[in-house]
Amino acid sequence: MKRLSSITAYLLVMVLVIGLLAGCAPKQAEPVATPGTEEKKPVKIGISLPTQREERWVLDKDNFEKVAKELGVEVLIQVADNDAAKQQSQVENMIANGINVLIIAPHDGTAAANIVTMCHDSGIKVVSYDRLVMNADVDLYLTFDSLVVGEMQAKWMLERAPKGNIALLAGDPGDSCAVLYRQGALNVLKPKVDSGDIKLVLDQECKDWQPVEALKHIENALTVNKNDIQGIVAPNDGTAGAAIQALAAQGLDGKVPVTGQDAEVDAIKRIIEGTQGMTIFNDIRDLGRAAIVSAIKLYHGEDPGADKVNNNGKYDVPSIEIAPVIVDKDNYKKILIESGFIKEEALK
Template sequence: MRRGMFLATAAVAATGLLLAGCAGSDDDSGGGGGGTTSASTAKVGVILPDTKSSARWETADRKYLEQAFEDAGVDYDIQNAQGDKTQFQTIADQMITSGVNVLMIVNLDSGSGKAVLDKAKAQGIATIDYDRLTLGGGADFYVSFDNVEVGRLQGQGLEKCLTDAGKTTANIAFLNGSPTDNNATLFNQGAVEALQAKTDGGDYTVVADQAVPDWDNQQAGTIFEQMYTETGGKIDGVLAANDGLGNAAIAILKKNGVNGTVPVTGQDATDQGLQNILAGDQCMTVYKAVKKEADAAAALAVALATGGDTADLATGTVTDTETDQEVDSVLLKPEAIYFDNVKDVIADGYTTKENVCTEALADACASAGIS
């Protein structure tokens, strides 16, 4: 899984080669990547999952995918299922009927995702799992980040922040992602591995450990409040799987007047997450350069849609734990973000100073070197 991370330069080069190859094609005989189709007649369908689990799907993924397809001159249809499995299926049916020759999905769960992938494959449509692997789904490609490494960074981050706070022993709570999301399983795996020496040695005690259905932030707040009450407030650190869950925990910590004294992790480098870090309420987040992920997925989609060569686009494989089959994959490298490198996320163009640095955070932004 770890070999050959898909670097930005490689993604740009691959996309450039694809576009060059597509531009010269005028054979319309393709479909599902099986033949050669001109870019002008190729069509890619993309189904995003929701807006509730993370803001990134609409603020980042959509715009980067749109730009990549427009640059390639390929028709596309990007829709959001808003967490509704029935709507997810309806969108897929509409896209298949409309003549897409590649379908890219971010599944809501593996069962409903597999049903969509099976229907697409039965129609000769090439398939890509984007960000989340559909277990048992048999997609042609999978494009994501090294999600076990995401969890490791979170575990290492929590340990670092507890150490920086002078806490050599700690009660920690896990606020995990949706149990139906394979990524959440991988995040938890990495975090547990990173903290294992501390937990096995008795320095850290896991006093609460619970998944949040559908990554629902409102439910996360309720769950964490129950954790806090049941432990008598004796929680020293929170391993929250993403910024939304982290913010839900922070709200409860604020309610009890202890925000800023209990390190909280996150993921996705959302504006809210970065603001929480700058305010001192969140320990760290994990930045996933979504543009690289979108560009890599778009390069594959364009190649599949136009009958181009995909041989050099995958950088490795991952094992589908349900079927034991290897899935050709692109896995990108995540980055840990703390107070002193929040500026790197802004410098990378993922968000802007204007979005993050409110008037209340002006001094903190200056201290963090955000200009």
């Protein structure tokens, strides 16, 4: 019995010694990630578009889906159908679905300020796309230089109609771009108005950019001025097409120069036929890609590379701008066909 107790005591001592030695052994270091190799969290981007009634916004939607697939980014796209209340409701749903960044082309730039506040309250960055959200702390603005677009249209017009009566159409007053297009055109036209060389016989907005509005305005202008109009500055291809319809009813299509914007297929057909003089090409492929890439950078706290600013009534919004290009009968093949923006067979 005494011998057994001695053995037991010896074993207990050995267990204690082994335990102490194990406790003194250095712990194995946990793996540390090499700087720059950390996997970035996936981003879910909400995209809110104002309409699909115009070809350019259909192309925007298609382009967003294509770029998102290429970059492996999840996107939720909603279309507001020219309804500010519906746009806000759709964004609320996207927030509930866990978006990390919102790209928004507002139907109503002023009303959309509520959307920006709502997103920021949920920790979501906001990228204003093509149209600027007004009076809000927008994180970034992706656009074409709208003021320059209006100036380009008016300069082109004055080269063909330096004297006489000019009709000026504008887009929806709730669209910040529409306001700038008109202002840019007036910057160029006003000196000629002041000198008496030209007379603005029409300066009218088109609610929701609707062609039917443009048709009505140009029909009235032709009637009041007994068809004595030498040029029509239309802000986009939809309003241009309506203006040309009004001219055609009086046998004046192809005789009165008309501007446009967006390089829509029907507009290029009219340019080839000679009833529309030009359009402004804003390459939405570049703009859409830049918007998604910028949204990803904002989510990860990186600098998106804004090099300009646009004031939205509250502050100077950091901006990235893509240069617009004039397209006419002489260069549409090089700019649109060769770049793959329009397929040649679509123009036949």
